[in-house]
Amino acid sequence: MKKDFAKVLITKEEIAAKVKEVAARITEDYKGESVLFVCILKGSVHFYSDLTREIDLPLTMDFMSISSYGAGTTSSGEVKMLKDLDKTINGKHVIIVEDIIDSGNTLSYLKRLLSSRQPASIKICTLLDKPSRRKVDLTPDYCCFTIPDEFVVGYGLDYDELYRNEKEIYVLDPAVYSE
Numbered sequence: 001m002k003k004d005f006a007k008v009l010i011t012k013e014e015i016a017a018k019v020k021e022v023a024a025r026i027t028e029d030y031k032g033e034s035v036l037f038v039c040i041l042k043g044s045v046h047f048y049s050d051l052t053r054e055i056d057l058p059l060t061m062d063f064m065s066i067s068s069y070g071a072g073t074t075s076s077g078e079v080k081m082l083k084d085l086d087k088t089i090n091g092k093h094v095i096i097v098e099d100i101i102d103s104g105n106t107l108s109y110l111k112r113l114l115s116s117r118q119p120a121s122i123k124i125c126t127l128l129d130k131p132s133r134r135k136v137d138l139t140p141d142y143c144c145f146t147i148p149d150e151f152v153v154g155y156g157l158d159y160d161e162l163y164r165n166e167k168e169i170y171v172l173d174p175a176v177y178s179e
C-alpha cells in the first residue's frame, strides 16, 4: 500500500461482488424496459464501466461532467456543468451513476436539472454514500456501500485528480491534505 493511504477501506473483490449484486437488482427492477445510464465524469468512470457490463437489459450510455469540488476535501457547495448530455432524455428511463454522495448538493442539482427534461423516470445509483455529511434531503435508489465520514480515494475517486486508477478504495492519509 502506498504511504499516502491510511488503510484499505474496500477491496477490489468486495467492489466486484457488490457491483454484481446491484446490477442484478437493476436488471430485475427494469425487466422489459430499456434504460439510459448517465455517467457522471470523472469519478464514476470505473464503477460505470463495471456496472453496465453486468446489466442484462437493452441500455444506452451518455456522459455528463460536473464539478463541485476545488482541490480540497470539502464541497464548495457550488455545482458547475462542464459537459452536458449529448442526447435528449425525454420519455426515457434514466439512471444517474455517481461515485459518492457527500453533502448531496451535486446530485440534488443534477436530479432537478434532468427531471425538468421530462424523462419517463429517474433514479440514482451510487457507489458510495456518506449519509452523515448530508446537507440536503437526498437518498440514493441504489447504493453499493455506506461509509463513515472519511476522505476516500481510488476506483475513480480522486484527491486533486490523483489516485483515480487505484483498484481498491482507500482512506487517504490526512497528512496528504493538511500539508
Ligand code: IMP
Pocket (backbone or CB within 6 Å): 043, 068, 069, 075, 098, 099, 100, 101, 102, 103, 104, 105, 106, 107, 150, 151, 152, 153, 157, 158, 159
Ligand atoms: P456532494 O455534492 O457534496 O455530495 O459531493 C459529491 C462529490 O464530491 C463527488 O462526486 C466527489 O467528486 C466528491 N467527494 C465527496 N467525498 C469524497 C471523498 O471522500 N473522496 C473523493 N471525492 C469525494
Ligand code: MG
Pocket (backbone or CB within 6 Å): 043, 069, 158
Ligand atoms: Mg472529485
